[in-house]
Amino acid sequence: xxxxxxxxxxxxxxxxxxxxxxxxxxxxxxxxxxxxxxxxxxxxxxxxxxxxxxxxxxxxxxxxxxxxxxxxxxxxxxxxxxxxxxxxxxxxxxxxxxxxxxxxxxxxxxxxxxxxxxxxxxxxxxxxxxxxxxxxxxxxxxxxxxxxxxxxxxxxxxxxxxxxxxxxxxxxxxxxxxxxxxxxxxxxxxxxxxxxxxxxxxxxxxxxxxxxxxxxxxxxxxxxxxxxxxxxxxxxxxxxxxxxxxxxxxxxxxxxxxxxxxxxxxxxxxxxxxxxxxxxxxxxxxxxxxxxxxxxxxxxxxxxxxxxxxxxxxxxxxxxxxxxxxxxxxxxxxxxxxxxxxxxxxxxxxxxxxxxxxxxxxxxxxxxxxxxxx
Ligand code: GDP
Ligand code: MN
Numbered sequence: 001x002x003x004x005x006x007x008x009x010x011x012x013x014x015x016x017x018x019x020x021x022x023x024x025x026x027x028x029x030x031x032x033x034x035x036x037x038x039x040x041x042x043x044x045x046x047x048x049x050x051x052x053x054x055x056x057x058x059x060x061x062x063x064x065x066x067x068x069x070x071x072x073x074x075x076x077x078x079x080x081x082x083x084x085x086x087x088x089x090x091x092x093x094x095x096x097x098x099x100x101x102x103x104x105x106x107x108x109x110x111x112x113x114x115x116x117x118x119x120x121x122x123x124x125x126x127x128x129x130x131x132x133x134x135x136x137x138x139x140x141x142x143x144x145x146x147x148x149x150x151x152x153x154x155x156x157x158x159x160x161x162x163x164x165x166x167x168x169x170x171x172x173x174x175x176x177x178x179x180x181x182x183x184x185x186x187x188x189x190x191x192x193x194x195x196x197x198x199x200x201x202x203x204x205x206x207x208x209x210x211x212x213x214x215x216x217x218x219x220x221x222x223x224x225x226x227x228x229x230x231x232x233x234x235x236x237x238x239x240x241x242x243x244x245x246x247x248x249x250x251x252x253x254x255x256x257x258x259x260x261x262x263x264x265x266x267x268x269x270x271x272x273x274x275x276x277x278x279x280x281x282x283x284x285x286x287x288x289x290x291x292x293x294x295x296x297x298x299x300x301x302x303x304x305x306x307x308x309x310x311x312x313x314x315x316x317x318x319x320x321x322x323x324x325x326x327x328x329x330x331x332x333x334x335x336x337x338x339x340x341x342x343x344x345x346x347x348x349x350x351x352x353x354x355x356x357x358x359x360x361x362x363x364x365x366x367x368x369x370x371x372x373x374x
Contacts, residue, residue: 001211004047006089007227008189008207014226015179017172018203020092027086031072034090040064041093046075048083051124051208056080061093094203099193100159101125101136104176106187106212113141113181115151115173117158121193147177161196168202184223185215217327221296238286239278241293246271248371249294249303249331251287253278253312261306264360270368273300280311287320295327301374302332304367306360309339318345322352332370336363 003011009019023038024047025031046058053059058080062068068090078085101121107114118128118136129136137158139151152173156166172194180189190208197203211223240255248265250272252258262272278290294300307317314337321335336357337345346356357363 001213001215002049003207003209003211004049004087005045005207006047006087008209009204010227011180011184011209011223012204012207015175015183017175017180018201019207020094020203020205022089022091025072025076025088025090028073028076031069031076034068034072035065038065038068038090039092040068042068043089043091043093044068044071044075045089045091046078046080046085047087047089048080048085050081050083053080054122058085094195094205095197096193096195096205097198098196099205100196101128101192102155102159102176102194103188103190103192103208104141104181105189107140110140112143113177115139115141115155117155119158119160125190125192141177147173159194161202165196165200165202168200172202180209183219184209185212185219186210187212216329217292217295218298221298224296239276239282239290239293241290242275243297244272244274246273247299247301248367249273249276249300250306251276251278251290251294251303252306253280253282253308253310253317257306257308261304261360261364264364265304265368268364268368270364270371273297278312278317282312282320283316284320284323287317288324291321291324292327295329295331300331302334302367302371303328304364305333305335306363307335307337307339307345309337309342309345311340313341314339314345315341315348316345318348321354322348325352332374334363334367334370336360 006024012019025033041061041063044060044062046053060071062071072088075085075088099122101118103116105114116136116138120135139154141147141151152170155173156169161169176189180186186209188210191204193205195203195205248270250261252261255277258275258277262275265272274294276290278286307314333354335349335354338358349356
C-alpha cells in the first residue's frame with residue numbers, strides 16, 4: 001500500500017521527524033482555504049501516488065496569494081501520469097542549501113533492511129543509480145536489531161554530514177527506522193529530498209512510504225487512526241459494520257440475528273465490540289474481509305460468529321473463516337453454525353481444530369466465558 005506524501009508526512013511528524021508545516025486542500029471548493037494563515041512563498045504540491053511530480057509540473061512555488069489561488073485552480077483536476085489530482089498540499093517553503101537522498105527498504109533476499117544514501121538528492125533514485133552509481137551508498141541493517149552506531153556513521157559519511165548535522169541525522173535515522181519503518185511494517189521509507197538548510201536543520205521535504213501488503217490488521221487500524229481515516233465510515237459495501245466499545249467481535253448474517261446476538265452477549269455479561277452483518281449469501285471473501293475489519297483493533301479478545309444458514313451457506317462461511325485464520329492471532333474464536341450445509345461447514349472447521357456450536361445460547365456462553373478468562 002502506497003501512501004500519499006501528506007500521509008507519509010503525518011507519520012513523520014508523529015515520529016518526531018522535521019517536516020515543513022503544511023495544510024491540505026481537498027477538492028476545488030476548498031481552494032479558498034489557502035487565503036487565511038498561509039505565509040509566502042509557499043509550495044503547492046499535487047497529491048498523487050506517482051513520483052516525479054516536480055518534473056510533471058505538479059510542484060509549484062508561489063510567491064503570493066493571487067498566484068497561489070491561480071496555481072491551485074490549475075493543479076486541481078490536472079492529470080499526472082494517468083492520475084487525476086483531487087487534493088493539494090500547501091507547504092511551507094524551505095530554503096535549501098543541499099538536497100540529499102535517504103531511504104530504508106526491506107531487502108527480502110538478504111533478510112535485512114537496506115539504507116540507500118546519497119549526498120545529492122531531489123532526482124529520483126533510478127536516474128541517480130543509473131547516472132551516478134558511485135554517489136549512492138548501500139548500508140545493510142539486520143532485522144530485529146537497533147540501528148548500530150557504525151551503520152549510522154556510515155550513513156552520515158555517505159551524506160557528507162558531520163558535527164551537529166550528523167547528530168541530527170542519527171536521531172532522524174532512529175525515528176525513521178523505529179517509529180516509521182518497524183512500527184508500521186513499512187517496506188519503504190524514502191525522504192527525497194532530505195534538505196539541509198542554512199541554519200543547519202535536516203528537513204524531510206518529500207515523503208514516500210509504502211506499507212507491506214500483508215501488514216497486521218491492528219497496524220492498519222493504528223495507521224488509519226493516525227491518518228484520520230475512519231475505517232467504519234468507508235466500510236466495505238458488502239457488509240454493514242458499526243464499531244462499539246466492547247471486546248467481543250460479533251459477526252452475524254442478517255441484521256435481526258446480529259442484533260439478537262449482541263443482546264444475548266450483553267445479557268450474559270459480555271460486551272460486543274461491533275455490529276457486523278455479512279448479510280445473505282456472503283461468500284468466503286466477504287467473511288475474510290469482515291474478520292479483517294474487526295481485527296483492525298487490537299483490543300478484541302474473542303470473535304463470535306453466529307450464522308444461521310439459509311441463502312448463506314455454512315460451508316462458504318467456514319471456508320472464509322479458514323482463510324481469515326492467520327489474521328486472528330491472539331483473539332479466540334467461537335463459531336455457531338446452523339442451517340444450510342451445516343455439516344460440511346462444521347467438518348471444515350473441525351479439521352482446522354475449531355470447535356463449533358449448533359445452539360446459539362451455548363455458543364454465546366462460551367464466548368463470554370472465554371473472554372473473561374483472557
Ligand atoms: P517529487 O518531484 O514528486 O519527488 O516532489 P518533491 O516534493 O520531491 O519536489 C520536487 C522538487 O521540488 C524537490 O526536489 C525540490 O527541488 C523542489 N522543492 C519542493 N519543495 C521545496 C521547498 O520547500 N523549497 C525548495 N527550495 N525547493 C523545493
Ligand atoms: Mn521527491
